[in-house]
Amino acid sequence: MDQLIEKAARNLIDSEYAIALSGAGMSTESGIPDFRGPSGVWTTNPEAERRAYRGYEKFVEDPKGWWEERLSSPSLLGDLEKAMPNPGHYALAELGQMGILKCVITQNVDGLHEKAGFNKVLEYHGSVLKLRCVSCASRFGRGEFDLEKLMRENKLPPHCPKCGGIIKSDSVAFGEPIPVDVAHRSLEEAWKCDLMLICGTSAVVYPFASLPRIAGERKTERESKTETGIYMVQEVPAVTIIEVNAGPTPLTTDSVSDYLIQGKTGEILPRIVEAVKRITSR
Ligand code: APR
Numbered sequence: 001m002d003q004l005i006e007k008a009a010r011n012l013i014d015s016e017y018a019i020a021l022s023g024a025g026m027s028t029e030s031g032i033p034d035f036r037g038p039s040g041v042w043t044t045n046p047e048a049e050r051r052a053y054r055g056y057e058k059f060v061e062d063p064k065g066w067w068e069e070r071l072s073s074p075s076l077l078g079d080l081e082k083a084m085p086n087p088g089h090y091a092l093a094e095l096g097q098m099g100i101l102k103c104v105i106t107q108n109v110d111g112l113h114e115k116a117g118f119n120k121v122l123e124y125h126g127s128v129l130k131l132r133c134v135s136c137a138s139r140f141g142r143g144e145f146d147l148e149k150l151m152r153e154n155k156l157p158p159h160c161p162k163c164g165g166i167i168k169s170d171s172v173a174f175g176e177p178i179p180v181d182v183a184h185r186s187l188e189e190a191w192k193c194d195l196m197l198i199c200g201t202s203a204v205v206y207p208f209a210s211l212p213r214i215a216g217e218r219k220t221e222r223e224s225k226t227e228t229g230i231y232m233v234q235e236v237p238a239v240t241i242i243e244v245n246a247g248p249t250p251l252t253t254d255s256v257s258d259y260l261i262q263g264k265t266g267e268i269l270p271r272i273v274e275a276v277k278r279i280t281s282r
Helices: 001-016 046-061 063-072 087-097 145-152 180-192 210-217 264-280
Strands: 018-022 103-106 119-121 129-131 139-140 167-169 194-197 217-225 230-235 240-246 261-264
Touching: 001 180, 001 194, 001 240, 018 087, 046 063, 046 217, 046 261, 063 145, 063 167, 087 103, 087 194, 087 264, 103 180, 119 180, 145 261, 180 210, 210 240, 240 264
Parallel strands: 018 103, 018 194, 103 119, 194 240, 240 261
Antiparallel strands: 129 139, 129 167, 217 230
């Protein structure tokens, strides 16, 4: 483990454009359950997952009913507004302050990367702390609409003040298209990076899980000189892909990632940051 942490630190130091991808495993140490881990929400409640797969269809058919159900039932992930970042979030934020980490693309809807002080976050599956117009994609803070009052006055769903479109939670449901702006910017990052640090995701949900595979397919040319002084140009992978996860994922078994550092993000990421500091202070 120590060797891999040292290796990840050196890879990060040598990178020119490192990005991180994160999933629910990043937030379990903040008390928010993941989905597919041993005590994940879907693992322990398969019926909730089946219902979640029907959620967007229900919204399209009956946005008023969707909102009434949503406002009357507690979030499966608990009260995310009270959740606090853990050492894993702060470690990524510190790599951002060092100028090493340029962007985090997260599947998490809890806003904890931003709460930890990292400001270039792409919320691939949106945020439960925000609302979004499904017509013009304008986003609003959850508090900008008095949803309970709209429900009491039988005026749901909320409508966009800009275009009159229907507003839903910004969090992206199964079957709902990824908001175009986030999808495009995430693809740009996958094409631009030379290091991808993948933290706490089972990497089974698409299209998010395609990002590491897109990066993994990229090649670049590297010049080298043979012992006899002859210059050669070799085609080599353009991106170093590192996983930090409690267990192997399809990215590990399909050799999309170069290596997996197995364990808790809240323990491993701070150790990587300490190693970066130790190496760069020499
Ligand atoms: N440190 C490292 N890894 C962890 C930790 C931790 N503290 N806790 C859990 N994990 C691992 C789990 O073992 C699992 O491999 O993180 C991964 C979390 O995977 P999922 O629960 O599938 O979460 P995620 O990959 O984010 O799911 C993707 O699925 O249900 C949808 O929209 C939801 O965004 C979510 C998407």
